[in-house]
Amino acid sequence: MVLRDRDCTMNSPIVHGNKPALIYGQNICIQPSVPGREDTPHMRKHYLGHLDPLESYTTFFVLFSGGKDSVASVLNLLETGVPRSKIVLIHHDIDGGSERKMDWPATKAYCIAFADAFDLEIRFSFREGGFWGEVYRYGSKKPVQFQDADGSMRRIEPVAWQRSQELKMLMDSAEREDDLELFKQYDEELRSYGYRFQFPAKGANLQTRYCSGVLKIEVGSVAIAHQVDTKENCKIMVVSGERRGESTNRSKYNMMELHRTHAPQRRKRIVHHYRNVIDFSEKDIWEVLKRNRVVPHPCYVVGWGRASCACCIFSSPSHFAGIKEILPSYYENIRLAEIELNFTLDNKKSIDEFVGSAKSCVDHNEQKAIHQLLTGEIGPEDILLDHVEEWKYPSGAFRSGVGGPC
Template sequence: MDIPEIIRDIDCTINTKVIYGGPIKPIYGNNIQISPQYKGRTETSHDKRNYLANLLPLETYSKIIVLFSSGKDCLGCVLHLLELGVPKDKIELWHHLIDKGSDKKMDHPVTLPYAKAFAKALGIRLRFSWREGGFWSEVFRLGSSAPVSFEDAGGITTVESKLWQRTIELKALMEQAELEDNLDMLETCFNELKQIGYRMKLPAKVSDLSTRFCSAYLKIMVGNVAIIHSEETKRDCKILMVSGERRGESHNRRVYNECEKHGTNAETRNNRTVHVWRPLIDWSLRDVWEKIKRFRINPNPLYRVGLNRVSCALCIFNGPSQWAGVKELYGSGEGSIFQQIVDAEKELGFTLDNKVDINTFIGDAVSCIDHSNLLALEQVMKGIFYPEDVFVPLGQDWEFPAGAFRGTEGGPC
């Protein structure tokens, strides 16, 4: 593919020219096919298998699903769809819960309240999916990965891997063996569990999703399971998955295709068409903020306290200043979410950074937190955000948040 010239996030400022974020005309219902501005890649077998020259007309899809993290780019996707004329009842926001069923936490406390408030304020359906036990169940995995659960038409559906029940049986036998001091049984069970699956390490700071497993196991795979097993998307449907990746975020995302077939596409077997669209792929950071500004949306307050990205609080791509910010916001003593990383590094003998432990990595970095917006600080620290907070009131100026143009410090979301 011809890789376009892009404005990298690190080079983008409040004065960067708006190219794509301005007003657009609605096209929904006019039988218009959307074609990517730049032809997608077809070099590898994966590229060829998933290549898609253009999308179907938007009104052709049974539902349009926005992968919704609560960050600026997914906000931009939703607002872009609305401007294109897509009815709200055709859109769904899918949010993956990464702390569900775990006493330990990974996410910012305000992320989920913001997602709920945004969906309610705009009148768009919000659905949740999760891996039982969340992030930490996968970090300390011995045996099968935990089941995936999601909200379906009839309630909560849970899908177990084939070896999940055997994993439970073996762990129960290990507990009994410990009580009986039966070392042979303990070793036998442990070895079988290890053959089923063994993680016992933190995710790596790489693009390979097999070792950066947090994205793969807590988001991508969870979403795929939900599509394949949901009564609403299992068969006889046409689904458009919308996500907010942009070329300006990172070197890897620079070569993403704007549209392609999704991994769950099964037109022959289940009459299920699943396409992917990255409508903001060529947008600059300034374009995204312009769209949000025109709709007068208050973004996630994490941006207003100085963070440049809304990912997990304990994201592996946090830079030293973001980690210092996490410590400032949520504390660093016993029981804090930061201390979980410190303890995990010691227990696993595996550091989050590939060279040094987390405290050495942070060093004497200055916190990225901006204290000028007291309301945003309260929302972030208490984990509160209400539907009435979503829109900036008329008569009040919309302002760029403190973290709006802090480049790509910390890597892509």
């Protein structure tokens, strides 16, 4: 039975969050807690009945957001005995170098500090232009950049990227020459490659809730598929921290499946996807962090229930009231974009109407965390408590309603 986050409290029992057995090196296959689904073409294509022994995988790529669930995923791997040298954290930068921001200023710094504290390798990836570049997309998706095994950045262009750039120049020329028919022709072709000018939809469909698909899932797949150390003759495990208790949609996810970069014939590349904390409740997740004395991302400490993008589309009114209070430029970006796009972030209300008179979720007793959240001044010494300090639940714990559903 799944304990939903909205029903989970500090007094909920610990079911899956106790320290796991050391199974690495024991030739133990991992069986799913719930049999994998095969009820759709996608599920049948990616079905995986079990995971091979952990020691058989050459690399463990953890999709690492810096949120509590991805942190617990990493800690779970370490506690089961996976060597640090085999674990690589991959963090997707949602802002993609854009001047206009959507994600927390502290997130990248927290991820780097966490990796340093646990002596783990971390690599970064992003889609150029980030969230706002995708909101205003006209033509092809933008290129993906990712950090390779040697630390260098590589750039992968979508198939239609160069043609989209060419069409934009041709349109400029047609406009200067006042050739309306030619302009319309180029415009029609450019739009065929993609046209958004609207916010992602609040729903499970990743075609319309494109922020997850385009800025995270696709970016991660490009990064993993093109890594020098995953091109051929390798066996990879991709680990992510989705949990059944987060939402109805995620409750239906499989614990294990073939990853979209799996290419056993063409590349002799075996890639399995493992959601190792999928059955954990929120209480279980916090227990893992508590046992390892890990300080969570400062957004939790300040009062947020989730560490998704600072301005996640699923945020509640109190969440956005908090953004308006401590990151007013972020809030203003959304408000002005709604006017420019004539399309609101919420399905029915402007951001101002949605927030209304909601009380900010910010806990002003946590001034250090507020400073970290806004400046990104976080080091490895801020990640682990010493044995004298008491670990305590952050202000945002068990407040899933503040962060909204996934």
